[in-house]
Amino acid sequence: MDLRQLRYFLAVVEHGSFTRAAAATGRTQQALSKGINALEQQLGERLFERGTRQAVLTDAGRLLLDHARTADDAVRRFEDRLAEMQTGSEGQVRIGTGPSTAGSLLAPAVLALRRHWPKIGVHVAGGIAPELLPALLARELDVVVTLHTTGAEPPDPRIASEVLMHDEYRVLASVRHPLARTRALQLASLIDQPWIFGRRLGEVEHAFRQQFLDAGLQPPANTMDTGSPEFLRALVREGGYLTLLPSRIAHAELLSGHWVALDVPGMSWQRPVMAYTRAGEPQSAPLARLLQALRNAAQMAGVREVGSPSMR
Structure with missing residues (x-):
């Protein structure tokens, strides 16, 4: 049995069709089909049902699947x-990270990891959970570290998750904003302000708008949204816009005093910061070391926050 053929088989199962598997593996669909046909001939069994657009496993295909993965x-x-033996390195770890975790959690963890194991190769890809989790399943990443917002990614039994810490969504503004020094702001004072939102806020945005509706008010209408963190920061910094973000995305601005979290009762929401890995697989030594470094960095961040002054 050819290992390449087994990997073709696994790629079709993971991606759900010969076409998508060919694109993901960089092979032609013809080469992929030829390899799987040869595997079927060796086994004397069909592995996929014929005549369906999706790759549907036969009984023999399901039997092979667990053994092929192992x-x-x-x-x-x-x-x-x-x-590792040939290069003298200590392996590598491939990380996907969201914008709220890249600088405030992942960076300290990687720095600590490299201090202890300087030969571990680290590769980091940025993005959001709906982009990064498929790459995790496709084995392009070993771990995804990102803020979880309900609805941002579907549950998948192939993915294991661990809560590292919690982050808090707050209403943020430039320290120069007219509302920046007002204590216990009322919801009504936020309605006519200009707002800039990041994308994919999920249920946090729903909860934000529901706060106004529950108070008998219409949510702010003067809003924009963007997928560009740089553009969002520029509008908050220079344009007097308010925003709704996890505190860790604005960690540097809050720490320097350039931004403040507005004191608005009910306008804060806790969300977990997650580490996602593939379920049911043994962890490589570099991955295990990174996960421990992430736990340590999360614990240290919690200690700093308990001992730090208010974000205001």
């Missing part, structure tokens, strides 16, 4: 260890 994992671990 074999592929074992060979990949061997390949990693062999590369």
